[in-house]
Amino acid sequence: MFEDFKTAKIDHRPMQVAVGNAHETVISRDDFAASFAEITAWSGYAPTPLYALTDLAKSLNLGDILYKDEGPRFGLGSFKALGGSYAGLRILQRELSKRLGNAVTLVDIRKGVYADDVAKITLASATDGNHGRSLAWGAGRFGAPCQIYIHRDVSEGRAQAMRDLGATVTRVDGDYDASVDDVRRDADANGWFIVSDTSWQGYTQPPTDVMAGYGVMVNEIEQELDTPPSHVFLQGGVGGLAAGVVAGLRQHWGDKAPRVVVVEPELAACLFESAKAGVATNVVIEEETLMAGLSCGEPSPLAWNILRENAQDFLTIPESTVAPAMRLAGRPIGNDPSIIAGESAVAGLAAVIAGASQDDLRAKLGLNEMSRVLLIGSEGATDVEIYEQLMAD
Numbered sequence: 001m002f003e004d005f006k007t008a009k010i011d012h013r014p015m016q017v018a019v020g021n022a023h024e025t026v027i028s029r030d031d032f033a034a035s036f037a038e039i040t041a042w043s044g045y046a047p048t049p050l051y052a053l054t055d056l057a058k059s060l061n062l063g064d065i066l067y068k069d070e071g072p073r074f075g076l077g078s079f080k081a082l083g084g085s086y087a088g089l090r091i092l093q094r095e096l097s098k099r100l101g102n103a104v105t106l107v108d109i110r111k112g113v114y115a116d117d118v119a120k121i122t123l124a125s126a127t128d129g130n131h132g133r134s135l136a137w138g139a140g141r142f143g144a145p146c147q148i149y150i151h152r153d154v155s156e157g158r159a160q161a162m163r164d165l166g167a168t169v170t171r172v173d174g175d176y177d178a179s180v181d182d183v184r185r186d187a188d189a190n191g192w193f194i195v196s197d198t199s200w201q202g203y204t205q206p207p208t209d210v211m212a213g214y215g216v217m218v219n220e221i222e223q224e225l226d227t228p229p230s231h232v233f234l235q236g237g238v239g240g241l242a243a244g245v246v247a248g249l250r251q252h253w254g255d256k257a258p259r260v261v262v263v264e265p266e267l268a269a270c271l272f273e274s275a276k277a278g279v280a281t282n283v284v285i286e287e288e289t290l291m292a293g294l295s296c297g298e299p300s301p302l303a304w305n306i307l308r309e310n311a312q313d314f315l316t317i318p319e320s321t322v323a324p325a326m327r328l329a330g331r332p333i334g335n336d337p338s339i340i341a342g343e344s345a346v347a348g349l350a351a352v353i354a355g356a357s358q359d360d361l362r363a364k365l366g367l368n369e370m371s372r373v374l375l376i377g378s379e380g381a382t383d384v385e386i387y388e389q390l391m392a393d
Ligand SMILES: Cc1ncc(COP(=O)(O)O)c(C=O)c1O
Pocket: 078, 079, 080, 130, 131, 197, 235, 236, 237, 238, 239, 240, 241, 242, 292, 293, 294, 296, 344, 345, 378, 379
């Protein structure tokens, strides 16, 4: 059992964490409380399941594996439903308040009180799929036009999902960075508002709101667990997911918060390289990873500020582990639940199986029969065709 994982080449980089308070200051407790109050009031809200993969854990000689399945989130297929939509709504709030000269509430925007004004505010973003889908959905719900830019490798299935939600989708002949450049240029020219999940100099509020939205997952987890897990394995793209979750866990459990292991595809390991360099570092993506949501060459500086103080371990995983991990989730061991897990969802799962079954790595990560490992299954089958192909291979 686990042959694909026992022999997989996993790179590990331990990091001496910096001392600081970024988990309280980058996203404040008030930010998390506000996003939770708003998002849980949206129609269709329901907490996503937290599954115990106890039989898998037993066969790996671990205490337990807890898998938060974000596939059902608002019917959109991924945890990203919590981020772009919420950050888009907050942009509408700030812009309407400015234009109308009074403090506009989120509830009133949601109720359609300002429908005519909202229709004049265009929200825009570059995306490789899930973030854009969240924004398109939120913009549609709140009545704002939405412009989405995608790069040449985004699957047509993912593009169509965003068109179906009412977005105008522009495909750029280039990579992700080219789509970011193009949307920024066109947003400047047309007065659109960019809703990005990554930060840059002078642009921090929307990515903070995106990460605050991810805090809803943490809140739900904390309500279900009496004691903190020992480890959390978090997959990284720009780092927003990991940073949002880590800040929430640390605010709740303080020094008893789980040990943080960040996992990336070896083809897009910008956080791993940042850990090596001790400073946020970009990498060039030469080949696209199957884990489309993790195909990011540039860390979000805001997210890095949180991770550098909280993430003790960074791992890269090879492509060969992705489909086996998806199949293990879908066709589980013993009585574990069957879970539909997409390509980017299983990075943490693949890493924990490899980590637990390779002796050297197991020791380095401090994994043992008492370990309770938390995973965020960040997406379901967000592209059904790709999902079925990988499950069948
Ligand atoms: C399914 C999925 N998982 C994980 C991530 C990584 O999130 P982040 O880029 O915030 O690190 C993404 C990003 O798009 C994603 O779509």
